[in-house]
Amino acid sequence: MSKILRSLLFVPADSEKKLAKAGDRGADALLIDMEDSVLPDRKSTGRELCAEFLKTTGTASQIWVRVNPLDSKYVLEDLEAIIPLEPAGIMLPKPDGPVDIETLSRHIERLERKHDLPEGNIKILPVATETARAVMSLNLYARTYLPRLIGLTWGAEDLATDLGALTNKDNTGNFAFTYQMVRSQTLLAAKAAGVQAIDTLYDDFRDQDGLRARATAAFTEGFTGMLAIHPAQVEIINQSFTPTQTQIHHAKAVIQAFADNSGAGAVSVNGKMTDIPHLKQAQNTLALYESYKD
Numbered sequence: 255m256s257k258i259l260r261s262l263l264f265v266p267a268d269s270e271k272k273l274a275k276a277g278d279r280g281a282d283a284l285l286i287d288m289e290d291s292v293l294p295d296r297k298s299t300g301r302e303l304c305a306e307f308l309k310t311t312g313t314a315s316q317i318w319v320r321v322n323p324l325d326s327k328y329v330l331e332d333l334e335a336i337i338p339l340e341p342a343g344i345m346l347p348k349p350d351g352p353v354d355i356e357t358l359s360r361h362i363e364r365l366e367r368k369h370d371l372p373e374g375n376i377k378i379l380p381v382a383t384e385t386a387r388a389v390m391s392l393n394l395y396a397r398t399y400l401p402r403l404i405g406l407t408w409g410a411e412d413l414a415t416d417l418g419a420l421t422n423k424d425n426t427g428n429f430a431f432t433y434q435m436v437r438s439q440t441l442l443a444a445k446a447a448g449v450q451a452i453d454t455l456y457d458d459f460r461d462q463d464g465l466r467a468r469a470t471a472a473f474t475e476g477f478t479g480m481l482a483i484h485p486a487q488v489e490i491i492n493q494s495f496t497p498t499q500t501q502i503h504h505a506k507a508v509i510q511a512f513a514d515n516s517g518a519g520a521v522s523v524n525g526k527m528t529d530i531p532h533l534k535q536a537q538n539t540l541a542l543y544e545s546y547k548d
């Protein structure tokens with residue numbers, strides 16, 4: 255199984271300053287962005303700096319690259335420049351569904367062959383909800399053979415544009431119903447496809463308490479990671495997506511209760527009925543915790 259990515263930090267590809275220390279920020283993955291954070295007249299500079307970064311930077315973070323969308327005039331040049339340098343993966347913005355992941359896979363495969371690289375190492379993470387068509391295709395991920403797909407993430411900004419919306423927020427400042435629904439659909443589609451569910455970014459990057467609340471809630475719902483836009487968000491996200499000592503303690507108590515009552519399908523833990531789904535949850539929590547230990 256692919257390593258679970260808790261924090262994925264966007265870094266604009268054309269910013270030498272932000273690239274310089276990006277590798278030391280503790281993110282499980284860096285997302286070097288050649289798309290929306292790079293203006294058209296900076297695209298080639300961004301591509302060059304991104305290539306330079308892949309060639310020269312030693313970091314414990316996986317290095318991913320967000321290329322431009324498949325229907326843009328930049329994407330083939332992006333891939334030609336980046337794939338030979340073997341990034342951990344490609345983030346694809348604005349796909350209309352799994353069919354676009356198949357197209358990207360073919361481009362990657364062609365370049366892997368051309369450059370004598372092992373086939374299949376370079377993974378794909380789509381931003382799976384940026385168009386209405388994409389949302390309507392989410393259920394197809396579970397039924398399409400996509401061996402490079404490691405996860406699904408979602409975005410509310412481009413979707414709002416595609417829907418002709420004036421905002422994606424309701425009058426309390428939370429995501430409006432449509433975007434909450436799309437978020438849940440992404441979680442379900444990722445789990446149905448057996449890949450990582452990665453929550454969207456929290457744009458108010460100075461609000462650390464708000465981020466922690468959002469990330470903690472996402473983890474308890476089943477998301478395994480989250481996008482970040484600022485280095486100060488990384489540690490909070492890593493912590494929020496790692497099981498807490500209380501969760502570990504509870505998981506161990508559930509497993510112990512079943513061990514102490516062999517043959518029982520339901521047991522009592524702290525006065526609450528606990529059955530097989532809870533046992534599986536407890537085992538999942540411990541497995542996740544163990545996977546982050548080293």
Ligand code: COA
Binds near residue numbers: 485
């Ligand atoms: N990656 C790496 N370094 C970053 C960073 C990022 N995403 N965001 C900020 N930094 C660095 C700054 O360069 C600065 O470094 P320094 O201490 O060496 O001077 C430090 O972190 C503090 O930055 P700060 O002043 O708080 O933020 P800012 O005003 O410079 O930048 C943003 C704010 C939002 C423009 C910036 O965080 C950013 O570019 N985020 C990513 C945007 C992006 O990629 N969007 C596309 C996906 S939606």
Ligand code: MG
Binds near residue numbers: 411
């Ligand atoms: Mg965008």
